[in-house]
Amino acid sequence: MKYSKQLLPIFLLLLAATIFNSCKPKNAGSAVSSDAASKSYVAPGKYDEFYNFVSGGFSGQMSVYGLPSGRLLKVVPIFSVDPEKGYGYSEETKPMLNTSHGFVPWDDQHHLDLSQTNGEIDGRWIFANANNTPRVARVDLTTFRTSEIIELPNSAGNHSSPFITENTEYVVAGTRFSVPPDDVNGDVPINSYKQNFKGYISFISVGKEDGKMDIAFQLKCPGVNFDLSHAGKGKSHGWFFFSCYNSEQANTLLEVNASQRDKDFIMAVNWKKAEEYLKAGKGRKQSVKYAHNVYNEKSHTATSEIKTEVTVLDVSELKDICYMIPCPKSPHGCDVDPTGEYIVGSGKLAALIPVFSFTKMQKAIADKAYDGEYEGIPVIKYESALHGEVKKPGLGPLHTEFDGRGNAYTTFFVSSEVVKWSIQDLKVLDRVPTYYSVGHLCIPGGDSKKPNGKYLIAYNKITKDRYLPTGPELAQSAQLYDISGEKMQLILDFPTIGEPHYAQAVAADLIKNKSVKFFKIEENTNPYVSKGEGTTKVVRAGNKVDVYMTCIRSHFSPDNIEGIRAGDEVYFHVTNLEQDWDVPHGFAIKGANTGELLIMPGETQTLKWIAEKPGIFPFYCTDFCSALHQEMQGYLRISPAGSNVPLTFSTGTNMPKADTTKTL
Amino acid sequence: MKNKLFFALLIIASLMACNDTADKTSTVTDNAATENPAGGQENVQDDASAKDVVKVAVSSKDHTTLVAALKQAELVTALSNAGPFTVFAPTNAAFDKLPAGTVDGLMKPEKKEDLQNILQYHVSLAAMKAETFKDGQVLGMVNGDNLTINIKDGKVMLNNSATIVASIPASNGIIHVIDGVLLPPEKK
Numbered sequence: 080m081k082y083s084k085q086l087l088p089i090f091l092l093l094l095a096a097t098i099f100n101s102c103k104p105k106n107a108g109s110a111v112s113s114d115a116a117s118k119s120y121v122a123p124g125k126y127d128e129f130y131n132f133v134s135g136g137f138s139g140q141m142s143v144y145g146l147p148s149g150r151l152l153k154v155v156p157i158f159s160v161d162p163e164k165g166y167g168y169s170e171e172t173k174p175m176l177n178t179s180h181g182f183v184p185w186d187d188q189h190h191l192d193l194s195q196t197n198g199e200i201d202g203r204w205i206f207a208n209a210n211n212t213p214r215v216a217r218v219d220l221t222t223f224r225t226s227e228i229i230e231l232p233n234s235a236g237n238h239s240s241p242f243i244t245e246n247t248e249y250v251v252a253g254t255r256f257s258v259p260p261d262d263v264n265g266d267v268p269i270n271s272y273k274q275n276f277k278g279y280i281s282f283i284s285v286g287k288e289d290g291k292m293d294i295a296f297q298l299k300c301p302g303v304n305f306d307l308s309h310a311g312k313g314k315s316h317g318w319f320f321f322s323c324y325n326s327e328q329a330n331t332l333l334e335v336n337a338s339q340r341d342k343d344f345i346m347a348v349n350w351k352k353a354e355e356y357l358k359a360g361k362g363r364k365q366s367v368k369y370a371h372n373v374y375n376e377k378s379h380t381a382t383s384e385i386k387t388e389v390t391v392l393d394v395s396e397l398k399d400i401c402y403m404i405p406c407p408k409s410p411h412g413c414d415v416d417p418t419g420e421y422i423v424g425s426g427k428l429a430a431l432i433p434v435f436s437f438t439k440m441q442k443a444i445a446d447k448a449y450d451g452e453y454e455g456i457p458v459i460k461y462e463s464a465l466h467g468e469v470k471k472p473g474l475g476p477l478h479t480e481f482d483g484r485g486n487a488y489t490t491f492f493v494s495s496e497v498v499k500w501s502i503q504d505l506k507v508l509d510r511v512p513t514y515y516s517v518g519h520l521c522i523p524g525g526d527s528k529k530p531n532g533k534y535l536i537a538y539n540k541i542t543k544d545r546y547l548p549t550g551p552e553l554a555q556s557a558q559l560y561d562i563s564g565e566k567m568q569l570i571l572d573f574p575t576i577g578e579p580h581y582a583q584a585v586a587a588d589l590i591k592n593k594s595v596k597f598f599k600i601e602e603n604t605n606p607y608v609s610k611g612e613g614t615t616k617v618v619r620a621g622n623k624v625d626v627y628m629t630c631i632r633s634h635f636s637p638d639n640i641e642g643i644r645a646g647d648e649v650y651f652h653v654t655n656l657e658q659d660w661d662v663p664h665g666f667a668i669k670g671a672n673t674g675e676l677l678i679m680p681g682e683t684q685t686l687k688w689i690a691e692k693p694g695i696f697p698f699y700c701t702d703f704c705s706a707l708h709q710e711m712q713g714y715l716r717i718s719p720a721g722s723n724v725p726l727t728f729s730t731g732t733n734m735p736k737a738d739t740t741k742t743l
Numbered sequence: 744m745k746n747k748l749f750f751a752l753l754i755i756a757s758l759m760a761c762n763d764t765a766d767k768t769s770t771v772t773d774n775a776a777t778e779n780p781a782g783g784q785e786n787v788q789d790d791a792s793a794k795d796v797v798k799v800a801v802s803s804k805d806h807t808t809l810v811a812a813l814k815q816a817e818l819v820t821a822l823s824n825a826g827p828f829t830v831f832a833p834t835n836a837a838f839d840k841l842p843a844g845t846v847d848g849l850m851k852p853e854k855k856e857d858l859q860n861i862l863q864y865h866v867s868l869a870a871m872k873a874e875t876f877k878d879g880q881v882l883g884m885v886n887g888d889n890l891t892i893n894i895k896d897g898k899v900m901l902n903n904s905a906t907i908v909a910s911i912p913a914s915n916g917i918i919h920v921i922d923g924v925l926l927p928p929e930k931k
Contacts, residue, residue: 332875334827334869334870334871335869335871335875338868338869338883339881341883341889408883427868428868428883429887430863430885430886430887431887471856474821474863474885475868492824492825493821493824493826493868493885494820494821494824495783495784495820495821495824512782512783512820514783515783515784515824515825516784516824516825540825541784541824541825543784543787543789544786544787544788544789
């Protein structure tokens, strides 16, 4: 056998490729098939089919991606300051981050839930939780900005939140840490947990038209850790299900001590019953302190109000609000299928997945098929509520979403995989690896009555060798699977912002046409607005100076300001006069120890700046707005305290020299 | 002729280079994902980080039986993940104490589930140091069964059978070397 000299290099190359391939770890390379690229490809200039709202975990923010491309569209600041957007730095947005503890510039954002009508995503708002300083936020999906934040009293570690009922009647918030209630002396020994610590669950009502949130009532529950929750839907509408762990009520080394019992609980809450008790005046008014912050898109200003009272229903006294369903080994995920009949509990240390039946649970309650009580709450017999168990599904089951075709998809952290199984007969149908260590997953509408079972996205905690290394801290990731066929197919993965903890996705059509392009300047009610360059001014009151400024391509008015004195507190109220899509202007001034302002067309934002010492301080536009963006600038002169340099301001005219004594 | 020899060498080299991945790659087909959920962090090239429980076991000459069994039971991926794990690791000698032919029997493909059940009975999700164990403490094991800790004369025993003879910290948990194989309770 003879090889031609020309073919030899090719053959060698092929052979090398074979060797390389055969040595390649059984990794994504082998799990991705050849049509993956075309399935996730969205041509330049074309829109994605879905919005994917991804929680930012310890970044405190929410990121928005397009699917199937995985393109990052926006990071929406919610619970952390964002100097890029001026969020939490401008005077208008600072009140958004006010709490009963004062201004809090950071939080940990874990879960998101899109508003629903009749159990289907309606595309109006998305709710977000803050874990650390317990709060719930509402983000408006016409502006993609945080509209409202409400703090939760009697809580610590707001984890099982912000899940909603099927008509967005309520957003719930269950405390992860049980703590002594806010109106008692919390200065107690930590090991008095069993006597003194309680777990509160908040039901936050949501205004039908305006989305305004208000704590309708709280449930005082046993001291356990509430982990996740989902509302009943359809036949189980009126109920809410919360997973709870640490039914051992341990207060130290939970890694071991909260895993002692074979079963913890899913707590079923009949919230319609709670409403009845509330109406009947069974609630106790409790004195508390919590902030309620609202952003007004007309005045472009947030206000923060400290509220002082909540109504609390004690579920150990009002017996028929709550029921405990035993659930193996520290349940984490608590997911309700699209029909509302099946409740999937995922004990993260369990070797199986129990699926409970709402119908059987109702019968068990009617028959009083109880196994005693837990802290005054009836415990339903496990078997009486059980539809069945998925046996040996994988290791470390966490979260489940649904495709609307009778299938459930559960993530497994320990074995790092997604498993597809049939709800009716509880058979495992397919499994795919994730890279690596998946937490939540998301199917568009996958926790609603009407999932769109085209894609599944797995959110991974660990990426190690998945991307080019970037030092000790690596991005976490999202992995996109096509689930339209029988078998799940990995088609893309992309790095994410912070920890992509949970996510929601929805067809773009429901949102994209409602997107606001700019704010109408004539509707701007900000007290410091300048609706034209003619109304700009600089006003001194003592050592406080208000600069009423406008910006438009490509200048500020005024752009020369003199007569500012060292020690002055200067407020730049900058109005963007543009009435055109995608033309924000930025405002930054030398030495500002805050952030910049990023001002949307038609909006007014205010930067507080302390005039530090005499000199000339330039300011300029930071958001590339036009060909003369680099010319969009100005100067501010600071004179010494007590100086008699008159206060002047102008654009385009060189003012006569007011101060002839000072030349360089 | 020279060419032929060269190719032959190359092929041999390639086979040798891929010795331990050869059987894995042969199963990579369209439905590889369904048949082989494994294949994850164990493949990450990283010699700098502290060793995970799998790498610790692999580096021990007293645990070759266990390592072979973990591979056969497809538990290598899970145990290379974040954990945290407490792994009770029987030595080769411990496996040798089982009735003759037991290990060979369990290594047969048709016995994979039994092997998985036994090995998962040696793993608990939490990193538990030997000194934190208490007499009578019950641990939930990954296979779903419970295991009881006994403390006798300062020694930590499991189900009154195996004894912890050494403990080795790993990046994703802790390995307690034991002198006996733990058998899960009979299924009811």
